[in-house]
Amino acid sequence: MIDSESSPIIGRVIGTEKQPNSAYSFYFWSYAGADAPRIGIGTLVKIKSAEATVYGSVVEAYGYLNIDSPMTAFLSSGGNLNQPMATERPEIRLYEGAVLRRDPEEPIGAVPMGEVFLADEKDVQVALRTESYKDKRGIMAGLYGSEGNYVPVHFDADFLLGPEAGHLNITGTSGLATKTSYLLFLLSCIFRDFKDPDEKGVAAILFNTKGADLMYIDLPPDEEISPTDQAMYEALGMEPRPMEKVRYFAPEKYSTGELNTLRQVEGGAPVEKFNFTLLDMMNHLDLLVGKEDLDPKADGYLRYLADHFVHDEDYPIHTRDERSDSRIRAKTLDNLIDIVRQHRSWCDEHDGKDYNGNHAATISKIYRRLQMLEHRFKGLIANNETASGPFAESFQFQQNTVYVIDISGLNSQEQELAFAAAVLKLQARMEEQNLGVNRLIIAVDELNKYAPSGSGDSAVLRSLKDIAARGRYMGLVLFGAQQFRSRVDKEVVGNSATHAFGHIEIDELSQPGYGYFSASIKEKLATLERGTLLVKHPHFAQPIFLRFPKPFTMKGGDGMRKHRKQAISPLEAFKKEITRFGHLPKRAELVDAFAALASNDQPKVLIDIRKATTEGEVWRLLEKHRAGMTLVSSALTEGVVTEVESLFEP
């Protein structure tokens, strides 16, 4: 452990006319060579002078020889690279630092010319101001320093989980063990460290959007823990353990009634069903029918349906001119389709007359769209008035429990709908303070999908903005992650008080949102190793680099391999899907059959088709992957082959 009281001077502050120190930045020099002090980007230092003690973080490093130009170096060696040099030119290392804190705090003057030391544990706590809240509200955030010199760093619970500030935003390139790993690590720390005076505690709901990333977090990993991770766990005072309390939820497959999940574990935590009521879904009409189909007339009609047949008490089917005693209320999607069918019939019977101001063509259009929903979203909508899982009115969250919502088997549009409905539902219930916990963390990856920048308006964006702005007062905390922060709505990102940055591609780092990072910080972010993050927190005047151990949980891929059910070939899976129809599949059915195939062994065409969001896109993909159609064709009856092939006729 470093002890700055007894450690040597590692530098001296220097200010020149060209590079003066300011109140917030400073320069110090040190020497180079094998015995040089271990100073790098992100190193925390302490400056001692008679005027003040200043704490800072190194943000830039320079090296100089005593020459004025590269030409001097060239000439002074005779232009010969192999020329032996009797004397090495003295090399200076110059570092630029950013001020974290100064003591005394006032006056905020230029950084004094003082001696520079490596920060020890106490210095780190003072520099980051963690000493003021560590014991009462501290939540372990990670480790500063390197092995043998680790210093635990804490977040302030009031600023991470509310009410003073809240939310966490994590940016990192996918697949580099940053976002999910840090999320799981931090949740373990929150569950361990969060002290709730009301004792209701905190729970987390995690959306598993791709692969089986979060589907085996209650199981230990296959491989042994590395000595590096072991050392980190020891420094953190934590036992390497999988998540202790986890519940898994997945929607049903509309066709088979099986749960659409990638978790296949015999014994252990079971996967439970989740869905929403039709009422929950009616807030997301744009997602239900597709934005491209939601013209003002269609929107008007859908709102009419929602107001009169879903939200409201039972409402008669009649026009202003006709009275009827036939009252109906849509409790399920089938009910709603039936109501629209009746409206369409009414129009047909009345020579195409408008139905209560809704054009007959609009009603027909919505009828067709809703019919398609039967297959697309049916697994998400309860077939009675009661939702299942954590989005049911009566569901009570338990503290220190993770709720994993597996939506990885859904297509993009379904995922968006599920997330939107969940967020809105949780927000409404949290406002009523009947979730069972004092704080609920909603964690979701690919935030750019749900809160994209510059995308106009949507219910989920409105909801996320609202949570970002007000959630901390309600106890609803958003832990969002994304690969491209620049593509996430500024309000959602901006209201996040704590930010973590893992490895980020240089293209993304060139976006304006990263402008306040020095060139070296950006370079470091672009090459950041696994298990290291740059962290911003309201108490930290400057972002700092922290390390964290690999979560002691089973990787999704390992879980899938280890617990996979008897595998069936994609061909057999497809056959199974097709034969369930019992008739020649319609185009929509064919599309859904493709989409329902959720296996990592699918051929490329099936994987791509699952990602498609419109029917047109599906057919374009099918055409693109004609080779994949061989497989498809062999699975179909002769009649189906003929029909499928006819679809590709010019």
Added chain:
Amino acid sequence: MVIVPGNRLRERLANVPFIRVPVPKENDSQEAARVPPEAKPNIDAPLVEADCSEFRTFSIQPATQSGFDSFLDGTERVRTAFYVGLLPAMIAATGAAICKRVGSKFDLEPVSYKSRTLLISPRHEEVVRALHGGPWELEAVEAKAETGALEFETLARKHIQRVREGLEVALGLDYDTGNLLVDGGIGNLIQRPRRNSVVGIVKSHGRLLVGSPDRLEILFNLKHGERTTLLKRESDPKQGAEAYTCYLKLNDKANEGPFYGLVRIEVPADQESVERIDEIASWILAERFPMALPERRADRLIYPISLVEQVLRSREPNLLEILL
């Protein structure tokens, strides 16, 4: 040196009559304009190499590694401080240092260092009283009524130069380990027996030790890596004891003057020096890289010597601060 209020020269002289303190300009050259050596005619110095009866050249291969491990140099920086009547008082920062090199690693912390800050003023009682006890060594010099400003300045500069040389000699005499390379002559360092080797490298050639046309021609045509026959430099009050010496062409360029890269090596006047002169010359040639660029005299200046100069400059008191 920390300049505290009250140690500034202007404040001290504020109420002294007959004094003018010009505002110092930052861009004034602080580099010492050393007093040029006295002009003396060239001479043919005696040859001392036993097997060599004529003045000629020897081709020397640079050593793979220089044997010098210590380097001695001195610096002086002079400014006009104020005027007593029409005569200038000069302030100077002088220093000397020996720095060591281990392998190729030059240690910027001198093993030996001395410095003095001098204030040389025409004698004036009130000035002496006002300047007493400042961060300088005041030397009040009696000036005759007819002494001109330039004459007084030259006197002051010569004195400063002597002080600087004195510092160098004091350090050099006390230093008795390793192979010491000195910037300049070694006459004053070998007046008594030494326990270590000392070699001087002279860059300026006010008086050549070759005078006859045939020797001058040989010197004129000296090629890079060649030395001349070893000569004897006689003792004199300024340069000290007699020493053996030879010319060495450290660098050469066709489009430069005849003195480009020409240095004169001084070694103690003994048989050992005669035997070792090729080795010593080869060490100096090994010091050719890196060149002391961007120094103006890089063709003749040995890089470690330039580093000693930089070390000294970095330790000089800020004269401007005293004068402001």
